[in-house]
Each structure stands twice: as C-alpha cells, then as structure tokens.
C-alpha cells in the first residue's frame with residue numbers, strides 16, 4: 001500500500017482497501033502510543049494547520065499527532081490569515097506548500113479545499129468542510145471496529161441533518177465498507193440524490209445497503225450504532241435553530257431510541273454536543289425554546305452505551321495514520 005503524496009479530501013477518493021489500511025495503521029500507532037514507544041520518524045518536517053472555523057478535537061489531534069511524529073506545527077486561524085481576503089486560495093496554497101510538508105485545511109465549501117489541494121505540491125488533509133469530514137470517519141470506523149469487533153454488516157443509523165458533512169461522510173464510509181447505513185430523519189434532511197446514487201454504486205460492490213426513512217422506530221430497530229450530530233452546524237445562521245428544532249426534535253436520540261436499537265448498540269457523536277445546559281449556546285436555546293437537551297439526551301450521552309470520548313481520542317490516532325501514510329513509507333509499521 002502506497003499513499004505517499006496523496007491528498008485526503010473526501011473518502012470518495014479512497015478505496016475500501018485503502019481505508020482499512022489507514023485503520024490498521026492507526027491501530028498500530030495507537031498501540032505504540034499506549035506503550036510509550038516513540039514514532040518520531042518525521043523529525044525536521046513541518047505542517048500547517050489552517051482553521052477557517054473553530055475546533056477543539058481536530059486541531060489538538062493534528063498538533064499532538066504531528067508532535068508525536070516528530071514534526072513542527074504552525075496554526076493559522078481566520079483572524080490572522082489573509083486567505084481569500086487579501087490573497088487567493090491558489091497563491092496561499094503555493095506559498096505554504098513551499099514551506100511545509102503537509103497542510104490541514106478546515107473551511108466552508110469543499111471546492112475551496114479542492115482548489116487548495118490543486119495548487120499545493122504537498123498533501124492537503126481536509127479537517128472538515130460543509131460537505132465532508134473524512135478524518136472524523138476514520139476515527140468513527142476505528143471506534144466501531146474496536147467496540148463491535150467488525151465493520152462489515154454493522155447497521156449504523158444517523159439521526160438529524162443527514163445532508164451535511166457528517167451524514168454525507170458516514171453514508172460514503174458505510175457504503176464503501178459494506179455496512180448498512182440508515183438516514184433516519186425528516187425528508188427535508190435526506191442526503192442529496194446524486195450522492196445517494198454514487199453511494200449505491202459503492203454499495204453494490206461492498207454489500208452495503210442505504211436506507212432513507214422518516215420512521216424512527218423502524219429506522220432504529222436493531223441498530224448496532226446510533227449516531228447524531230448538532231442540528232445547526234458551524235457557519236449556519238442562528239435563525240435556522242427554530243426550524244431545526246421543530247423538524248429534528250422527533251429525531252432526538254433518547255432512551256426510547258436506544259432501547260429500540262438493542263442492548264448492545266453503541267451511541268456515537270462527532271462532538272461537540274448539546275446534551276445539557278453547561279454551554280452558552282445550550283443555555284441560549286433553553287431560554288428561547290425551553291429545551292434542556294437537543295440532539296441527544298444527557299441520559300444517553302452519559303450512559304454506558306455512549307462511546308463518544310473513545311471516539312474523540314481516536315481522532316488523534318487516525319489523523320496520525322493519515323499524516324504518516326501520506327508523508328512517507330509506513331512499511332515498518334504495517
């Protein structure tokens with residue numbers, strides 16, 4: 001397996017075999033980290049981290065993973081970079097590629113990270129766009145494999161806004177890896193028909209299935225994984241909260257959903273999550289709409305079935321694998 005020099009922009013660009021290779025590599029690197037074995041083979045290299053939207057996990061995962069691999073990091077946030085305002089995406093990419101060995105980019109439209117990659121001679125890693133969140137997928141798939149012991153045949157139900165980055169990416173990952181993907185939401189939030197058609201093609205090859213349903217009880221029946229995400233994503237106007245709450249509240253992940261899914265089902269969320277009143281936004285929503293929990297109840301979030309913090313940790317191990325594999329030869333590890 002040779003992924004050296006490749007960008008990591010969406011899982012559409014990766015075969016099932018390549019995705020599984022990255023998971024295997026992540027598992028090896030995770031094991032080494034736990035044992036305290038150093039993997040700082042990229043000493044002397046540097047990466048840039050561009051964040052046009054905020055982040056806790058992705059930024060920290062890239063920084064820690066890069067440092068573990070021996071690399072230096074430079075963080076650029078929208079308030080200090082000139083990207084798109086005083087300098088084009090193309091010129092910025094060309095400049096940074098001359099200084100760095102790899103570049104992470106979190107931003108708005110997928111076309112921007114694609115443009116960035118086109119003008120960068122070093123690998124570009126998508127740290128989230130409106131359309132896709134591919135590094136999150138590797139963490140999620142590694143977590144599912146660790147918890148359930150398999151990926152093929154797993155029924156994963158995504159509840160909420162299934163047209164955005166998380167829903168899209170999960171549908172792609174599941175259809176490539178032979179899993180049963182269910183988007184369980186109101187039909188206004190079903191994924192784009194062209195993307196569904198593309199994933200149906202992947203599914204034919206892998207044995208996956210794709211189901212879109214508005215029926216909560218039918219959709220979540222016997223699920224292995226119940227997955228949700230915030231109802232309003234970064235960059236969306238605050239005004240949409242009202243309609244989102246109205247339309248997506250029936251698709252909240254609560255005890256009834258988890259019971260219907262089955263006793264061995266796990267709960268996943270990319271995080272951050274609104275499950276209590278310990279956030280500023282959570283309290284504002286409570287004052288306006290009277291709800292104390294949104295996409296997931298605190299009961300489910302805090303339950304033994306919830307694997308969200310292991311999932312979060314796996315962001316670091318999997319991002320390390322992506323960087324390691326696209327920057328050099330990893331045959332010493334897998």
Ligand code: CP
Pocket residue numbers: 054055056057058059128136270271272
């Ligand atoms: N899941 C995720 O991408 O989290 P951050 O926004 O904190 O990076």
Ligand code: NVA
Pocket residue numbers: 128130164165166229230232233234270271272
């Ligand atoms: N859909 C969310 C995912 C956050 C990791 C957002 O884009 O804000």
